Amino acid sequence: MMADFPEILTNSRFYLELKLAGSQEPIDGYFMECQGFKTTQEVIEISEVTPQTWGKAGNANGRIVRTKIPGNITYSNIILRRGLTISMTMWNWLTAIQEGNWSEQRRDGSLVLYNQAAEEKFRLEFKNAWPSSYIISDVKADGSEHEIEEIEVVVEELKRVKVS
Numbered sequence: 001m002m003a004d005f006p007e008i009l010t011n012s013r014f015y016l017e018l019k020l021a022g023s024q025e026p027i028d029g030y031f032m033e034c035q036g037f038k039t040t041q042e043v044i045e046i047s048e049v050t051p052q053t054w055g056k057a058g059n060a061n062g063r064i065v066r067t068k069i070p071g072n073i074t075y076s077n078i079i080l081r082r083g084l085t086i087s088m089t090m091w092n093w094l095t096a097i098q099e100g101n102w103s104e105q106r107r108d109g110s111l112v113l114y115n116q117a118a119e120e121k122f123r124l125e126f127k128n129a130w131p132s133s134y135i136i137s138d139v140k141a142d143g144s145e146h147e148i149e150e151i152e153v154v155v156e157e158l159k160r161v162k163v164s
Contacts, residue, residue, distance in 0.1 A: 018080065020093075020109040020129075028089050033081040034111065037124065039158055042071030075158045077132065078111070084136060084147035094131040094151070106130050120163050127157035 018029040045068050052063040096105045106128045113122035130153070137148040 017112045017114065018109060019112070020107040022107065023089070025087075025089055028109075029080065029082060029087070031080045031082040034078060036076045036078040037158070038076040040074045040076075042074070044069050044071040075126075075155050078126070078129075078153045078155060078158075079150060080153065081148055081150045084149045090131065090134065090149065090151045094134045097130050102130060123161050123163055125159050125161055126153075126155040129153050129155045 017027055018031060020028045045066055048065050048067070049062045050065055051061060054060050054063045093105060093107075096102075107130070108125070108127050109129060110126070111124045112120055115121050131151050132154050133150075133152040135150040137145075137150075139147065
């Protein structure tokens with residue numbers, strides 16, 4: 001009898017949804033691509049001199065002991081990409097920040113991965129996010145590619161939460 005193994009999440013079976021706290025939209029965006037799910041714990045190295053004796057003859061005092069402890073946590077910016085839509089949500093959010101209204105525009109929200117059956121499989125919650133850049137891909141009249149909208153979002157906290 002085989003044990004039940006958790007499902008391995010694959011990119012091709014999922015889509016990503018963005019929901020911002022305080023938004024009037026039911027969903028603020030569906031995205032084809034996301035990068036930047038990174039959290040880093042800084043390392044602080046402390047050196048202490050102990051009264052311990054050491055050396056070949058055992059008569060040297062003051063052995064140095066190094067200890068590494070956790071420091072500040074940092075989160076990378078999240079970059080979201082999708083096909084260009086008529087929605088103005090992302091542009092309006094960026095514009096409000098650029099106009100100096102940043103303190104009211106910092107948003108909490110979540111990034112959710114769903115499978116093809118629209119069942120939630122993975123959720124990341126973020127705090128105090130705001131957009132730092134917005135890009136629309138170059139336009140070519142004779143091209144057949146989709147136009148891509150890209151937004152970079154600064155986050156102060158990123159936390160994975162259990163899906164119920």
